Amino acid sequence: MEINCLFCRIVAGQIPATVVRETDTTLAFRDISPQAAVHVLVIPKEHYADVATLTQADPALAGDVLGTAAVVAETEGLLADGFRLIFNTGQFGGQEVFHAHAHVLGGEPLGPMRS
Ligand code: 5GP
Numbered sequence: 001m002e003i004n005c006l007f008c009r010i011v012a013g014q015i016p017a018t019v020v021r022e023t024d025t026t027l028a029f030r031d032i033s034p035q036a037a038v039h040v041l042v043i044p045k046e047h048y049a050d051v052a053t054l055t056q057a058d059p060a061l062a063g064d065v066l067g068t069a070a071v072v073a074e075t076e077g078l079l080a081d082g083f084r085l086i087f088n089t090g091q092f093g094g095q096e097v098f099h100a101h102a103h104v105l106g107g108e109p110l111g112p113m114r115s
């Protein structure tokens with residue numbers, strides 16, 4: 001755990017979050033500032049700064065994040081109409097929290113990637 005990492009503190013229960021799914025290795029919780037009708041974040045419980053670092057260090061864990069994201073998409077009812085799965089990465093990617101996370105977005109038409 002990284003003491004100053006927001007998402008590590010959510011994993012540790014030090015900051016509240018609305019958890020929608022938890023596995024041994026991953027946690028999924030609602031984004032505090034939703035950008036769509038459904039907006040869930042999926043993280044590895046172990047700290048990695050971003051998805052590239054995570055995938056290089058532990059590809060199985062990266063797969064766990066994708067698997068949890070897929071289950072969340074199903075339980076949130078997103079499979080029929082589709083959804084968006086995004087990993088913002090680094091400065092140009094607009095990443096603000098440097099603990100790897102997937103955004104699961106859906107529940108309404110999302111429009112083009114650039115709008
Ligand atoms: P990023 O820009 O790093 O890809 O996304 C970070 C996301 O974390 C943002 O969508 C933001 O709304 C969300 N976020 C920031 N602080 C909190 C928090 O304390 N709790 C929750 N649930 N989400 C947060």
Ligand code: ZN
Nearest residue numbers: 005008047099
């Ligand atoms: Zn962290």
